[in-house]
Each structure stands twice: as structure tokens, then as C-alpha cells.
Amino acid sequence: MTAVANESRRTRPVVAAVLTACAASGVLQACASQVLDEAPSSTTVIVAAGERPGEELLAQLYAGALRSSGIDVQVRSGLVDPPALLDAAEVTLVPGYTGRILSSYDPGADPTDAEDVFEALARALPDELTISDYASAQDRAVLLANRGQLGQWSVSEVADLVADCPRLTFAVTADFASAGGLDALERTGCHPREIRRIDDPQSVAVASEPDTVVGTTTTSPALAEVDADSPVGTIPDAADRTARDDANAAEGDSPVFPAQNVVPVFRKGTLGETQLDALRTIAGELTTGDLTELRARLEAGEDPESVAREWIAEHA
Incomplete structure (x- = not known):
């Protein structure tokens, strides 16, 4: 995985x-x-x-x-x-x-x-x-999408999706919503063309659909199907900061989720x-x-x- x-x-x-x-x-x-x-x-x-x-x-x-x-x-x-x-x-x-x-x-x-x-x-x-x-x-919110489409959209992390949201469908699981995924996207200004609910086992298959992003969570069994050779991949979020005690450390962007x-x-x-x-x-x-x-x-x-x-x- x-x-x-x-x-x-x-x-x-x-x-x-x-x-x-x-x-x-x-x-x-x-x-x-x-x-x-x-x-x-x-x-x-x-x-x-x-x-x-x-x-x-x-x-x-x-x-x-x-x-x-x-x-x-x-x-x-x-x-x-x-x-x-x-x-x-x-x-x-x-x-x-x-x-x-x-x-x-x-x-x-x-x-x-x-x-x-x-x-x-x-x-x-x-x-x-x-x-x-x-x-x-x-059990944190995570996004999946077709790797080819991510390249076309020039998306390397979750925050990059905001400009593309109006033309995208977000298919999300109940766990994604309960993990604050939808609220977090709203705070970034992401307003999808459509939001629909799916069951978790559908996640990888749906993520292969055109102009579709899937929202699930990090403990989803569906993620077992995602590896380096899979056409579907996760969209990285910003990392949690770890250099909190170093006053000289540069503070990067916070995660979206x-x-x-x-x-x-x-x-x-x-x-x-x-x-x-x-x-x-x-x-x-x-x-x-x-x-x-x-x-x-x-x-x-x-x-x-x-x-x-x-x-x-x-x-x-």
C-alpha cells in the first residue's frame, strides 16, 4: 500500500x-x-x-x-x-x-x-x-484521482486543486465527510461542479472516471489497491510540521485536511x-x-x- x-x-x-x-x-x-x-x-x-x-x-x-x-x-x-x-x-x-x-x-x-x-x-x-x-x-481525509489527469491539471498537492474545482466532480465517502474533508475544501475556496456520495469500495474505480476526484480516508481498505504502478494515486497534502521547537525553522503551509x-x-x-x-x-x-x-x-x-x-x- x-x-x-x-x-x-x-x-x-x-x-x-x-x-x-x-x-x-x-x-x-x-x-x-x-x-x-x-x-x-x-x-x-x-x-x-x-x-x-x-x-x-x-x-x-x-x-x-x-x-x-x-x-x-x-x-x-x-x-x-x-x-x-x-x-x-x-x-x-x-x-x-x-x-x-x-x-x-x-x-x-x-x-x-x-x-x-x-x-x-x-x-x-x-x-x-x-x-x-x-x-x-x-483516519484523515485523503483525495484520489487518475495520475494522468493530475498531470494535465498540473496538480501536485491538494491545495493546487482549488482553481480546477468548478469543473470537477468530487465523489466522497461518509468517512471523508465526517473527517472534515468537505468543510476543509470549502475553507480553501474549492467549489466543485458536483458532490456525490459513494461507498468506500467504489473509491478506486470512481477515481478513474474523467474529471473526478474521490474523497476517502487514510484507513480506507480501497487504498490497498493504490501503489506506484496504479493509474490512480493519492493527492499529497502538505505535511504536518515537525520543527516546532526550532525558532529558526521555516514554517511551511499547513495541511488542507x-x-x-x-x-x-x-x-x-x-x-x-x-x-x-x-x-x-x-x-x-x-x-x-x-x-x-x-x-x-x-x-x-x-x-x-x-x-x-x-x-x-x-x-x-
């Missing part, structure tokens, strides 16, 4: 990431105290999952990582609105994707770079909630330092390639808990 842009392996310690989130919200001392104190050993951590198999998979991954710290963990699956239960303190942790979660708490937010999205999310969360570090694994890194949102005071350290398994090891493979196994009929348990056993 073609490598996906905007992914880099992250190894920053989880504790440092929590402190970064707290600093971004301007309450470092209080947040550090609430989050890093050891949770009572009798506490049962409840990880919530929505109704889709991919949400169940993330819940089982985080549950498995937390169990490795020696605490009791339960997974509640098939929930209609896990964030609402988190707000109501009926569950402890809800995993998701940075950009999607940010848009639910701050619909007007428009950062796209991975660190900017993460920091904006830290600021947007209610006082009783926090996050730890995010994984490199993403918002980052959608896997991240846990949880209630303050419920996880101790040992549990936060266990979350490093996800933050430091889970890649987009891993997530794509695991989701493909779910589509083949495997059980989310078994799939997650195998991954944790290999990476813990």
Missing part, C-alpha cells in the same frame, strides 16, 4: 503530553495534580465505544493497554453517544480522533496541523476532561501515572498502517476484542 502522507512515528512520553495539554489550557499545576496522582486500586475504568466496529476496536485497544497496568477495565460497546456519557461521568475514557473530537467541542475551530489540532483540543475540552498523547495513526490522530479523552483524577504510562503503548506504537490492517480484519469478520488483544500482545 502506498505510504500515507502526514504520518510520523511519535514517541513523546504520555506524561509530557498530558502536561502539554494542561499548559495549553493554562491550568498546568491543577491539571498535573488531578491527572498524575495514582488512581485508587479499587477503581474500575470504563472505556466507551460507539456503534461502529472501528470505535469498538479503539476502545478494545485502549482497554487492553490499561489492563496491562494492573487495573480493572470494562468496555461498554454499542453506545449511541459515548461523549455524552463521558460528560455525565458514566464512563471513564472515550477514544477517538483529534479533529473530529475538536469539531464536536468547538465547531468553529479550523487548525489542521497535528500539533495545532491537539493543542486546540486541549483548550476546548471541559475542565473535568483531559487528553494524553496522540498516536501517529490517523485536519489531523485525525487517535487519542483518548478521559475524566481527570481517574487514571494514575502507571495508567498514563500504559497509554504509551498506543501513542508510541499504533500507526495508520496498523489501524488500516486491524480494521480490514474487522471487515473480514474478526472480533474487535481478539484483534486488539493480539496487537497489544505484540506491542506492549
